[in-house]
Amino acid sequence: MGQRSRPADTVVAEGQAPGLLAGLGQTFTRGVVAGLFAGLLFLLSQMGWAVENLDKPAIAPLLDMSTVFSRDELPAATPENAIIGLVTHLSLSMFFGIGFTMLVPLLRNTALLLLGGLVFGLVLYVVNIQLLGRTVFEWFTNPNGPPQIAEIFFHAEFGLLLVPFFIGAAQRVRAPAA
Numbered sequence: 001m002g003q004r005s006r007p008a009d010t011v012v013a014e015g016q017a018p019g020l021l022a023g024l025g026q027t028f029t030r031g032v033v034a035g036l037f038a039g040l041l042f043l044l045s046q047m048g049w050a051v052e053n054l055d056k057p058a059i060a061p062l063l064d065m066s067t068v069f070s071r072d073e074l075p076a077a078t079p080e081n082a083i084i085g086l087v088t089h090l091s092l093s094m095f096f097g098i099g100f101t102m103l104v105p106l107l108r109n110t111a112l113l114l115l116g117g118l119v120f121g122l123v124l125y126v127v128n129i130q131l132l133g134r135t136v137f138e139w140f141t142n143p144n145g146p147p148q149i150a151e152i153f154f155h156a157e158f159g160l161l162l163v164p165f166f167i168g169a170a171q172r173v174r175a176p177a178a
Contacts, residue, residue, distance in 0.1 A: 027101050030165055035097020038161035039090055042154050049150050064146055065089045067139045075139065096124060097162060104166045113163045121159020125152055 046061035054060070062085030063075035069084055070076070100120055107116040129151055133140030140146060 028098055031098035031101035032094045033097070034100065034162045034165035035094040036090060037165070038097065038158045039093020041161055042093070042158045043086075043089055045154055045157060046146075046150075049147075049154075053150075054147070059085075061146070062086050062089065064139060068137055073139065074144075093158075096120075096158070097165075100159070100162045101166070107166075110163075110167055113166055114160065117159040117161075117163040118156055119159070120162070121155040121157065122152070124158065125155035129155075 043061060047058040050056040050060040051058050057077070059077070059082045060075075062082045063077055065085035065088045066081035067073075067075050068088050070081060075081060075085075100117070103116055103120065104113070107113045129140050129146075129148070140151075141148075
């Protein structure tokens with residue numbers, strides 16, 4: 001009796017009412033999972049780099065991240081700072097993963113998703129390391145801090161690692177005929 005059909009390009013999860021917020025929880029969940037995955041691989045890359053190329057302990061990247069909240073000029077190697085660094089890193093990774101989900105509707109195919117992921121990661125580097133690192137969190141641009149060339153690579157890697165979670169999301173699901 002008088003059912004209205006949804007537009008063909010609307011993405012609506014099964015059993016969910018269409019509307020402005022349709023699929024928002026699913027979208028955020030995808031962003032959180034993608035951010036955690038990319039953030040963990042980003043962190044493992046940083047840890048390996050610290051050990052192999054900088055003669056630093058594997059927890060060095062966690063200690064670097066801890067300076068965001070500890071406000072210490074130099075990161076102190078304590079268990080508390082390692083935990084603070086891990087929680088900070090993973091929280092930001094989830095947040096940035098959610099942020100990337102907002103761009104996905106603009107990136108309609110795999111090539112654009114890859115380019116978007118790469119640019120997203122590089123923008124994160126510029127904002128987080130170069131802008132905030134020079135004004136608020138000076139350890140990130142300190143010559144004894146994280147190596148800048150490696151950080152560019154790690155941030156680009158983060159953006160690219162988000163992409164596999166969204167390859168199918170750029171396509172629209174057609175609603176069944178009423």
